[in-house]
Amino acid sequence: MASLAESMALPAAAGGLAVLFSHPLELTKVRLQLDNELAAKGTPRQYAGFVDCVLQNFRAAGVRGLQRGLSLGVTREVCFNAVRIGLYDPILSASGAVSGRGERAPSARERMAAGFTCGALGGCCVNPIEVLKVRMQAYGGLTGHQHAIPSPAAGLAALVREEGLAGCLRGVGTSTARGVLGPGSQLIAYNELKAVAVGHGADPAAAPTHVSCALASAAVSVACVNPVDVVRTRVYNAPAGLYASGADAARRLLRTEGPLALYKGSLTHYLRLGPHMVLVFGILERLKSMRARSS
Template identity: 25%
Template sequence: MPLADGSMIPGMFTAVVTNPVDIVKVRQQLQTQGPGSVWSVTSRMLRTEGFMSLMKGTSASILREGTYSTIRLGTYEMFKDLLKKNTQGIFDSEGLPLKVTSSIIAGTLGSAIANPTDLVKIRMQAYYPSGSPYRSMRHAFASIYHETLPGSVGPPRSSLINGMQSMYRGVIPTVARGWAVAACQMPAYDHTKQWLKRRDLLREGVYAHLAASSFAGLVVSLASNPVDVVKVRIMNDTTSQYRGIWHCVMSIMRYEGPTAFYKGFGMCWARLGTHTIVTYMIYEQLRLLAGVKPL
């Protein structure tokens, strides 16, 4: 079971620790005029919204990590075992293809299920000149569920189907980001740690966990930032600015240039790097305490 190895706890803990970094990253990625430095975005938030603005969306971030990370981390080894057992030796048990494939399956499942929580988190973290329209996470969920989809006409849709469509806005780039994270983070950590151990550079333990998770954090940040920019733009698009994913990509390319896909990279790396290190350091220790073998 996903919860048996403590996979929920690291993600939820890191959600709180990294929320200030995450909200600055989201604000940078939503800016369409100029890059917006970390200092300018942070100082503007502190000046106009106060210190606690850095913790906006924390509840949704905790819920998102409690869902996404629990599924992604908790099912990774299950899928590794299933693939190894049912593919008649196609996958080497220590090979990178098995790790990448298992991680992508687990990441796809987790990111798809957690999309509504990711959507609410981004909406709660975005900047609103007239003040946030959301009083709480619960109010944000209800408001998004009942809002009119971009491009539609008529009164707000409140049926189950249209409500779910609203909650799953941006699910394709969310899953695409999940693929990028899944294809890099867990395999990079797992493979790097095994590489260090095989060459007797480090033994299983805290130093190996720290080294492997630090490298994995850099790799996953480089891979996921472009998709994250598109995901954030689409999820926060309530005025039909973008007709779809491809239109969003081409608009960014045309009006802001290719470097725009790396807006917020410093904060992305700070967040994902910290997130990766804290998650795997805690995760490995919880596995040890539970009597489960290391990754």
């Protein structure tokens, strides 16, 4: 039990620290994804791009505005990484035990199944936090429905009072799919790329190995997950009754804005996710080294 707790605590700490630096780009991504929601193709956008979005948000509210919803971002990363990264090795170990083949290296199929499982579980666990985080990040911007949330506690109280359990579970199916496609693909890509790099002589403990594998895995993740991420952001932030489901949101987006709208905010998504995962995996590897030296 202690080893399981440690395996979950280290990624949780790494994610909570990393988001302190990456949160402004996460906020920017959310506002870009909501830009021109359900507007006809060719309608002028509120933001010319991620640089313009950052500058406008900074002029409007300063650094504090760019960090809106940070406490929820930290909470989300702590919980999410504890599950999606912390349970990865234990699930792989369980698959080896169930197979009855004793100690062995897990197969690529088992690593993929573990990554997808952890991503889906993480998406389910943090769904209410994600709903509030997206709404706080959207509030004060030029795009998207505006939910007046003065604080996380007030936002949670309003969510439960006005929407009940259904509000806390809003978009959970889309979030689960995102957890499978995004973090699942990224975790698999990171571990596979690192295994290939080490096989070609790279030092598994060296910073360049972590950085290159984290950046490459983030690109894989964004390519897989950005369409679902756009849909999820809109479902989370929409006023009651606007969308019947994630599938309805996707259908209406495609009909009004076209398929390219599914990649709104994708550059910002990568600029946020790439450095964020470099920090997460870098901090995680350092914490593991510190633990190993102390034991």
